[in-house]
Amino acid sequence: MHKYMPHTKEDISAMLDTIGVDSIEALFSDVPKSLKHRDLDMPSAMSEIELLNHFKELASMNTPLKSFMGAGSYDHYTPSIIRHIIERQEFLTAYTPYQPEISQGTLQYIFEYQSMITQLTGMDVSNASMYDGATATAEAMFMACAQRKKKKILISETVNPNIVSVVETYAKYRGIEVIKIKSDNGETSLDDVKANFDKDSAGLIVQSPNVYGIIENYTGYRETLDEYKGMFIINSDPSTLTHLKTPRSWGADIAVGEAQSLGIPLSFGGPYIGYMATLNKYIRKMPGRICGVTKDSEGKRAFVLTLQAREQHIRREKANSNICSNQSLLALFVTVYMSVMGKKGVYEVQKQSKNHAHYMHTMLLKLPQFEEAFPDKPFFKEFTLKTTLDVDVIGKALIEIGYLGPLPFKKFDASKEDLVTFAVTEKRTKSEIDEVVAVLGAL
């Protein structure tokens, strides 16, 4: 007997009697003998005590650090209530809401999530979530290519290189050409967009704040893209959109990004949640699930998955995306985050992050070891500096005092070995910043 399998000997023999066979093995008689497997070569079963001890040992091989690194993964505070809510079995153990009468809970939070994402981005409609910000961006490329019936996409080199990599992989197998747009002083070059954007291009992908942390200025982009009806895809960290101009107001057709910074723990990179939002006129080309309001047979307000004719389970090989499972529970996570932090709290967290980042930036620039990498460019909570120090020495020195230092930019581009990118959140106090600046100053 095992605690996850409740079959007693008596149960088994009664069940076999009903079926009319004398052993469970008889139910596998259709499996060719040559295929029957020997014993599995894997660890033996562990009791709960052994299991916990095993994981405590594994945990001791990990060192959580106070983070000054971002690059797509930001160390914001997670209010305690979120875990308690998302671990309610009604949310945690339910399947996709295919039976709406007993899935109103899931459907309702998806609706609330969609409402909040559209508030942040200024767009008309959001889907129920994507795997992560990178795959959401790749799906936005598919959507743009399908909408415009073209097979070429432009992407700025200031987009996080991991996102670019995922876009390139998705594009390669679907036969889409990806053109990289150059940057100028750390920002997408509109001149290079103009030089490359032509009648065969489905659209342009940019990111703001970008991989260096710079807030990009998209004045003039919409007009340039309009010349050949290009789709404008803006990838943003949605938490920054509490302050920054929305993708909608820059003229975006599709807003995408990674919503981890809305309170989701670092979790070694996942589970996170990609978001995607668009304009009403493109709703039928948007991938993923969409929840809408309807009425039941007695006229009560209720929620239901809608416009499902777009989706893979109906359209099969004609579908534009194959996404099925998404990151639903994380949609609940960020919905609860935005509810409990509320209108003012989400704003305040980002305000503190921005202020703390600018303070650190100022203090570091007072040191001879650091100078601006991209002079006069505005940033939000993440910034890139040029350093005379060996970036590996920076990393080691900070780990010794319990910090994860800035991203050594050479991880993304081997030629940029003197650049480091810091990210600062509301969790990093003035005294922590001062401590780190002092240590770096002494190197």
Place this chain on the structure above:
Amino acid sequence: MYYDKLIFELSQKDRKGYSLPYSEIKDYDLDDVYLRDDCPNLPEVSELDVVRHFTNVSFKNFGIEKGFYPLGSCTMKYNPKINQDIANMPEFAGLHPYQPVETVQGVLKVYYETQKILAEISGLDTYSLNPYAGAHGELVGLMIMKAYHASREDYKRTKIIVPDSAHGTNPASATVAGFETIEVKSNQDGSVSVTDLRKVLSDEVAGIMLTNPNTIGMFEKDILKIAELVHEAGGLLYYDGANLNPILGKVRPGDMGFDIMHINLHKTFSTPHGGGGPGSGPVGVTRALKPFLPKPVIRKAGDIYLIDDHTDESIGQISHFYGNMGVVIKAYAYLLSNGKEHLPEVAKYSTLNANYIKESLKDLYHLPVKGHCKHEFVFDGLEDKSTGVTTLDVAKRLLDYDVHPPTVYFPLLYKESLMIEPVETESKQTIDHFINIMRTIAKEAKDNPELVKNAPHNTVVKRLDEALAARKPIVKYKDLVESQDKE
């Protein structure tokens, strides 16, 4: 009482549910050109408002811990609590993905060991845990297939064979990976017709996507023949891991001849479905295909676990980081809880449960395919259809009895498909209760068909007007307010 509030409808100006430390650092103002001129309309509520709201919202959901959940093809087994505790440990949940590898050896070991166990269970060489879900795994697997043929400069293989009984993600994934789909008709018992397969095989076929046991829960007896034919034609075999549960420790896809497969950790290895995700769809391959796995790869060199970005033949990157770590760790804990001794029992008891239900109901529900099934099977509606009660009606009536309905109208092989998967964590007593309910509903369908046709009667909402939602999409709170203003 029906709880009918949205979080936005609880909002009161200036109410708050958060606390933040006082910041000693002065404000820094950005140039107005970068700033939005309005404030996003998020709710203003207290902490208790939020807790109470989502608790009441949760009551409108049905989860595995409430009752029986025999949803076919979804493997709704118990999600152990201890696994959640482990995933929440700050030494795992608090790690940044770009920490130096020497500070994350524990989590990398979890990845490495999980890859090893999955490879052993499936008879393949190794795994990538980067794919986020089953469909994502399919896409990655098909990319690997394409990269393999391309590496041999065999560019004419542009077609993927998919049975018509396959899950909709199979043909959709083929399209997204840039293949054309050839749909082959299944035999009436859901199996692959070897004769038809021979007809469509050619040097333009990149491979075939199959699941075994197949969609109606029957073991594909000709699998060795099928593998031989596909391989002879130069194609590869992809195994859709949706139905892995009943063959754990019994038969291995690699031994059957499959070259690539994905596993749904959120099905076979007990990680919660989360109302539609996060899942995890690890992809496994044979030794020959290992160079094509997505980047980065987690491997071991000596005593050190590494994150390797420099795999030249790789299909490329398909996730920002390393997939859903929080899901992988739960699956690993589940594998260790069961161990080599009990994992094969998962196959045995899920198969026993399914056959027991099938035999106990086949007098009242139409069983199109006789013989022993594996973990699931399909009825084609009621045996007696004279009163016009459909599979949808039966499903809705089950809601009144606090049972989650089976999968309905899939596979597409039968008009009234009702696909039942009882899983090994369910006891005979729970199953007997379900059988009694199903028999009662069959009787109701005969004696009082209107009762069944108008079901559900006890749920928080009744049948929904799906056409209304599609005709006038209201997809956010702002739309709702505007539509109410119009009324």
